[in-house]
Amino acid sequence: MLELIRTGKEISRSQRFRLTVQLAWPAIVAQLSSIMMQYIDAAMVGRLGADDSAAVGLVSTSLWLFWGLCSAATSGFSVQVAHRIGANDAAGARGVMRQGITFSVLFGLMMALIGVAIAWPLPHWLGGTEAVTGKATEYFVAFVAALPILTLNYLGSAVLRASGNMKTAGALNVMMCALDVVFNFFLIFPTHHFSLFGMDLTLPGAGLGVLGAALGTVLAECVTAAAVMWTATRHQPELAIWGTRSRRGLAESAEPRSTKAFIPTGRVLHNALKVSAPMTLEHAVICGAQIMVTVIVAPLGVMAIAANSFAVTAEALCYMPGYGIGDAASTLVGQSYGAKRKELARQFGYMSVGLGMAVMTLMGVILWFGAPAVMALLSPVADIQALGSSALRIEAWAEPMFAASIVSYGVMVGVGDTILPAAMNFGSIWLVRLPLAAILAPTMGLDGVWLAMCIELCFRGLIFLWRLLSGAWLRHGLKTDPVEPQPDPNC
Numbered sequence: 001m002l003e004l005i006r007t008g009k010e011i012s013r014s015q016r017f018r019l020t021v022q023l024a025w026p027a028i029v030a031q032l033s034s035i036m037m038q039y040i041d042a043a044m045v046g047r048l049g050a051d052d053s054a055a056v057g058l059v060s061t062s063l064w065l066f067w068g069l070c071s072a073a074t075s076g077f078s079v080q081v082a083h084r085i086g087a088n089d090a091a092g093a094r095g096v097m098r099q100g101i102t103f104s105v106l107f108g109l110m111m112a113l114i115g116v117a118i119a120w121p122l123p124h125w126l127g128g129t130e131a132v133t134g135k136a137t138e139y140f141v142a143f144v145a146a147l148p149i150l151t152l153n154y155l156g157s158a159v160l161r162a163s164g165n166m167k168t169a170g171a172l173n174v175m176m177c178a179l180d181v182v183f184n185f186f187l188i189f190p191t192h193h194f195s196l197f198g199m200d201l202t203l204p205g206a207g208l209g210v211l212g213a214a215l216g217t218v219l220a221e222c223v224t225a226a227a228v229m230w231t232a233t234r235h236q237p238e239l240a241i242w243g244t245r246s247r248r249g250l251a252e253s254a255e256p257r258s259t260k261a262f263i264p265t266g267r268v269l270h271n272a273l274k275v276s277a278p279m280t281l282e283h284a285v286i287c288g289a290q291i292m293v294t295v296i297v298a299p300l301g302v303m304a305i306a307a308n309s310f311a312v313t314a315e316a317l318c319y320m321p322g323y324g325i326g327d328a329a330s331t332l333v334g335q336s337y338g339a340k341r342k343e344l345a346r347q348f349g350y351m352s353v354g355l356g357m358a359v360m361t362l363m364g365v366i367l368w369f370g371a372p373a374v375m376a377l378l379s380p381v382a383d384i385q386a387l388g389s390s391a392l393r394i395e396a397w398a399e400p401m402f403a404a405s406i407v408s409y410g411v412m413v414g415v416g417d418t419i420l421p422a423a424m425n426f427g428s429i430w431l432v433r434l435p436l437a438a439i440l441a442p443t444m445g446l447d448g449v450w451l452a453m454c455i456e457l458c459f460r461g462l463i464f465l466w467r468l469l470s471g472a473w474l475r476h477g478l479k480t481d482p483v484e485p486q487p488d489p490n491c
Contacts, residue, residue, distance in 0.1 A: 002164045005335050006088050011344065020351050023331055026170035027161065028324030028359075032317070033170075033177040037217070040181050044188050045213050046310070046379040052210050053379065054302045055135035057309025058128045061294050063143050065287030066115055070151040071158075072279035073107045074100060076272030078158035079416050081239070082331055083478065085163055086338025090238050093163075097232070097239055099264040100155050103272070108151030115144025126291065127298035135210040142214035149225050150218075156228035161327050162334065163238045172227050179220035187212030271478050275416050282422030289429045296434075296441050297449060304446045307387035310378045311450070314388065315395050317374070318363040322403045325356040326410025333414030342474050349411035353468060356407035357400050364399030367392055391450040398454040401461025408464035416478030424463055432456040 002019070004011050011019070046053050077100030084092040119141045123133035143150075160169040190207030193200065206212055233241050264272075297308045329352035336345035367374075371392035375385040405425075412421045433456035440448025467473060 002335060005332075005339055005341065005344065006086055008339065008341070016344075016347060016351055020325075020328060020332060020348065020355060023164065023166050023328035024325045024352075024355065026166035027327040028321045030157075030166075030170035030173035031320035031324040031327075033174040034320065037177040037180045037220075040177075041184060041213050041217060043378050044184055045210060046381075048188070048209055050302055050306055050381055050384070051131050052135060053306040053309065053384075055123075055128075055132040055210055056139055056213070057305050058123055058126050058132055058294065058298075059136045059140045060309055060312070061287060061290040062122060062126070063140065064290065065284060066111055066144055066147060067150070068283040068287060069280050070104075070108055070111055070147055071154045072283050073276050074104055074151065074155040074158050075279055075413060075418075076274065076276035077103065077155065077268075078162045079275050079330070079334055079413060079478065080268065080271055081159045082162035082334030082414065083338030083416075085238050086335030087340075093238055094241050095261065096268055097155075097159050098241055098262045099268050100159070100272070101152070101229075102262045103264055103269075104151040104155045105148050108148035111151075112144050112147040115147065116141060119144065127295055129302075132302075138211045139214045142211060142218055146218045146222065149222050153221055153225035153228055156225065156232045159239055160228065160232055160236060161331055163236055164331055164335070165236055166328065166331070168231055168236075169228070172224050172231070175227070176220045176224040179223055180217050183216035183219045184213055185216075187216045271416070274478065275413070275418050278418040278422035279413070282418075282426045285426035286429050289426070289434055292434055293437060293449060293453075296437050297446065300441070300445055303381070303383045304387060306379065306381070307375075307384045307391065308446060308449070310375060310384060311388040311391040311395075314371070314374045314378060314392055315367070318360060318367050318396070318399050319402055319406060321359045321363060322356045322406040323410075325352055325359065325403075326407045326413075328352065329356075329407055329410040330414040333411050337415045337474075337477055345415065346471065346474060349408075349414075349468060349473075352411060353404060353407045353465075356403040360399045360403035360406075364396040367399070368396040371396075387446050390447055394447060394450045394454050395457075398457040398461075401458040404461035404468075405457070405464040408468045411468065412473040415473060415476075417473040417476040420476070421464070421467070421473070424467070425460065428456055428460040428463065432459055 080096045123136040189205045192203040332348040333345045371389040375388040436452035
């Protein structure tokens with residue numbers, strides 16, 4: 001039904017709802033598989049003991065900073081791809097993607113060098129004890145060294161979603177989760193000897209502990225990155241820069257391979273930076289705030305650090321569906337905007353936000369009742385379970401408004417409006433969450449930190465709903481001009 005957007009045909013309310021759901025559910029599955037991967041990692045590391053769990057928790061927010069910066073840096077290219085596909089400009093979409101590949105590799109390499117340079121002092125900066133700093137450094141280095149490949153994974157997944165191919169992106173994400181389980185099992189734990197039906201069996205294992213958890217996830221992401229880029233560049237008709245394209249009027253033959261076409265041009269880079277720069281700065285500031293939360297939690301002890309890390313992982317079960325719906329909203333709104341159908345973009349925006357709030361409200365109810373069971377799954381330590389369960393039940397009340405902010409942000413990213421939404425995100429977390437956490441933590445402990453988060457997320461949802469309903473985001477989107485490099489000779 002995406003063709004209805006591109007061809008200017010009328011789309012009824014029921015068709016808009018069906019299209020939103022059809023794009024949202026694969027994205028939700030992809031996000032849920034991603035969080036299941038985190039659950040599995042956390043559960044496996046949790047079996048190693050409180051110190052190992054604390055080592056991972058200590059640097060997890062710093063890793064989110066690096067991952068988020070790389071993901072945000074690719075958004076400027078995927079938004080332009082969505083606009084050009086909506087305008088039936090397949091050659092332009094491929095031109096943008098070529099340039100995005102070059103930019104992603106270079107940006108990922110730069111972030112990897114920065115990450116490796118700070119890896120050794122970082123755990124000490126965050127207040128870690130000697131029992132956890134060494135393992136925390138190993139875990140951090142293993143991830144940041146692979147950032148050039150991981151950034152390509154983010155780009156490939158983003159442009160597939162921008163083209164409307166949510167199912168393939170989601171399926172590859174599920175594959176990554178399965179690979180992560182297998183790789184982690186063999187890399188984290190030592191060799192197992194057991195008996196089955198009277199036979200003595202040996203299951204090999206590297207016994208690398210925390211380092212094995214990082215390497216297993218990195219290997220899974222690298223395999224997925226190769227599959228994602230292969231699919232996008234060879235088999236997705238609107239995007240294939242090698243191989244063949246055979247539907248929607250696209251030419252059968254492959255384009256000539258020109259290295260010049262991969263060099264970022266002024267217009268594409270300007271638009272990419274206009275979208276990505278605010279998102280990158282916003283993510284850096286927000287993750288900086290999350291790191292400050294880790295600093296606030298660190299004096300509360302190893303149990304609090306581990307419980308906070310596990311609770312953050314557990315809460316993602318609630319908000320990942322919101323991010324999936326936000327991805328679908330970015331595609332639908334982006335293609336509608338590219339097709340010059342602003343009223344349709346507005347309608348998709350409202351519908352997506354309503355759907356996101358409904359789904360995350362349900363997830364919040366499930367989280368409130370299931371918090372003890374989830375924490376028991378992640379850690380066998382009773383104190384960690386009790387602290388984490390209490391924090392999750394506080395956070396469950398914020399899920400409806402958290403959904404409003406997540407999906408509204410996806411809607412605004414779809415048109416390329418990121419400057420004010422980014423300011424709203426980091427202003428809310430720095431001006432509301434951090435001061436409240438610093439005030440409440442000394443008297444309420446970890447519960448105080450999570451109560452501050454709950455209050456801030458409700459405030460953030462309100463201001464995003466205000467901007468969504470004002471319609472200002474539609475007036476601040478990108479101007480979609482033709483791509484500058486040579487035209488596609490086969491279209």
